[in-house]
Amino acid sequence: MRASQDDFENAMNQVKLLKKDPGNEVKLKLYALYKQATEGPCNMPKPGVFDFINKAKWDAWNALGSLPKETARQNYVDLVSSLSSSSESSSQGKPGADREQQEYENLVVTSEDGITKIMFNRPTRKNAISTQMYQEIMLALKAASKDDSTITVVTGNGDYYSSGNDLANFTDIPPGGVEEKAKQSAIMLRDFVDTFIDFPKPLIAVVNGPAVGISVTTLGLFDAVYASDKATFHTPFSHLGLSPEGCASYTFPKIMGPAKATEMLIFGKKLTAREACAQGLVTEVFPDSTFQKEVWTRLKAYSKLPQNSMRISKQVIRKIEKEKLHAVNAEECSVLQKRWLSDECMNATMNFLSKRSKL
Numbered sequence: 001m002r003a004s005q006d007d008f009e010n011a012m013n014q015v016k017l018l019k020k021d022p023g024n025e026v027k028l029k030l031y032a033l034y035k036q037a038t039e040g041p042c043n044m045p046k047p048g049v050f051d052f053i054n055k056a057k058w059d060a061w062n063a064l065g066s067l068p069k070e071t072a073r074q075n076y077v078d079l080v081s082s083l084s085s086s087s088e089s090s091s092q093g094k095p096g097a098d099r100e101q102q103e104y105e106n107l108v109v110t111s112e113d114g115i116t117k118i119m120f121n122r123p124t125r126k127n128a129i130s131t132q133m134y135q136e137i138m139l140a141l142k143a144a145s146k147d148d149s150t151i152t153v154v155t156g157n158g159d160y161y162s163s164g165n166d167l168a169n170f171t172d173i174p175p176g177g178v179e180e181k182a183k184q185s186a187i188m189l190r191d192f193v194d195t196f197i198d199f200p201k202p203l204i205a206v207v208n209g210p211a212v213g214i215s216v217t218t219l220g221l222f223d224a225v226y227a228s229d230k231a232t233f234h235t236p237f238s239h240l241g242l243s244p245e246g247c248a249s250y251t252f253p254k255i256m257g258p259a260k261a262t263e264m265l266i267f268g269k270k271l272t273a274r275e276a277c278a279q280g281l282v283t284e285v286f287p288d289s290t291f292q293k294e295v296w297t298r299l300k301a302y303s304k305l306p307q308n309s310m311r312i313s314k315q316v317i318r319k320i321e322k323e324k325l326h327a328v329n330a331e332e333c334s335v336l337q338k339r340w341l342s343d344e345c346m347n348a349t350m351n352f353l354s355k356r357s358k359l
C-alpha cells in the first residue's frame with residue numbers, strides 16, 4: 001500500500017523522536033527523500049565546491065533524479081520505520097520498573113514493554129475528570145501518539161475507572177458568566193473528544209471498575225475495551241438534564257442498535273460488564289480476581305505485533321468514519337452548550353453538589 005500524507009507526517013514526527021543519531025549519511029538520505037516527496041526533482045542551483053554542507057545536500061537530492069513524489073514519500077516512511085524499530089530494539093531490555101514520563105497532577109503515565117499506560121489518578125474523587133484533568137488527558141494522549149510505544153492503554157487507579165465529568169467543574173464561573181462558562185466547556189469538550197477520534201495507534205481501555213458519563217461514551221472511540229466483572233457502565237444524561245457526548249449519539253446505536261442505545265443514553269440504564277459485552281461495547285470481561293494479570297499478559301503480547309502494521313490497520317478501519325465522528329462531536333458539543341444553561345441541568349448539578357442526590 002502507498003504511504004498516505006498522514007503516514008508521511010507521522011514519519012516526520014517520528015524522526016524527531018529517534019533516540020539514536022542515525023548518522024550523516026542517513027540524514028542526507030532523509031533530507032533528499034523529504035525534498036523529493038514535497039518539491040519533486042532537485043530545483044536548487046548547484047552550490048559551490050567549498051559550500052560543503054549544501055553541496056552534500058544537493059548531491060543527495062539530485063541523485064534521486066526524477067523519482068516520483070509518491071515513491072519518495074513511501075521510501076521516506078519505510079526508512080523512518082526501519083530507523084524507529086532499530087532504535088527501539090536498542091533501547092529495549094532495560095531492566096527495572098516502568099519509565100514514568102512526565103509529571104501530571106491527576107494522571108500517572110508510564111511506558112514499558114511497548115505500552116504507554118495512562119492511569120486516571122484521583123481515586124478519592126472516584127477519578128472524576130476535573131478541567132485540569134481533561135487538559136492532562138489530552139496532553140498525555142498527544143504525547144503517546146508520538147512516542148515509540150505500539151499501543152496505548154487508559155485505566156483508572158482505585159475502585160473506579162472514572163465517575164465522569166467532575167460536577168464541580170461548573171462551579172468555576174468566569175467573569176463572562178455562565179454563558180461564557182458553557183462556551184468554554186463546549187470548546188474544551190470538543191477538543192477532548194477530537195483527541196480520541198484522531199488517536200493514531202491502538203487505544204485500549206482497561207476498565208477496572210464502574211464507569212460513568214463521559215468515561216463510558218468515549219469507550220466507543222477505543223479500539224478494544226477490557227473490563228473487570230466489577231465494572232458497570234452508566235450514562236445518566238437525562239437524570240442530569242444533559243444529552244450524550246463523546247460521539248455516543250452515533251457510536252452507541254451503531255455498536256448496540258438504536259433500541260439498546262436508547263436505554264443507556266436516554267433512560268440512563270446502568271449495564272453490568274457482561275451486559276455491556278453482550279451489547280458490543282466491551283470486548284471481553286474478566287473475573288476481578290485475575291483481571292490485571294490476564295489483561296496485561298494479553299496486552300504485552302499484542303504490543304509485540306508490528307507497530308506500523310497495527311497503526312495502518314487502525315487507519316484503514318477508522319478512516320471512513322473520521323469525518324462523520326468530527327461532525328457528530330461538533331453537533332453534540334453545540335447541543336450540550338445549551339443544555340448546561342437549562343434549569344434541568346443546573347438543578348441536577350446543584351442537588352449533587354449540595355449532597356441531596358447521587359446517581
Ligand SMILES: CCCCCC/C=C/C(=O)SCCNC(=O)CCNC(=O)[C@H](O)C(C)(C)COP(=O)(O)OP(=O)(O)OC[C@H]1O[C@@H](n2cnc3c(N)ncnc32)[C@H](O)[C@@H]1OP(=O)(O)O
Nearest residue numbers: 124125126128163164165166167168185189213214358359
Ligand atoms: C466540562 C466539560 C465536559 C463535560 C462533559 C459532559 C460529561 C458528562 C458526564 O460525565 S455526566 C456524569 C457525571 N458524573 C456523575 O454524575 C457522578 C456523580 N457521582 C456520584 O453519583 C457518586 O459519587 C458515585 C455513584 C460515582 C460514587 O458514589 P460513592 O461510592 O458513594 O462515592 P462518593 O459519592 O462518596 O464519592 C467520593 C467523593 O468523590 C466525589 N465525586 C465522585 N464523583 C464525582 C463527580 N463526578 N463529580 C464531582 N465529585 C465527585 C463525591 O462527591 C465524594 O466527595 P466527598 O468525599 O463527599 O467530598
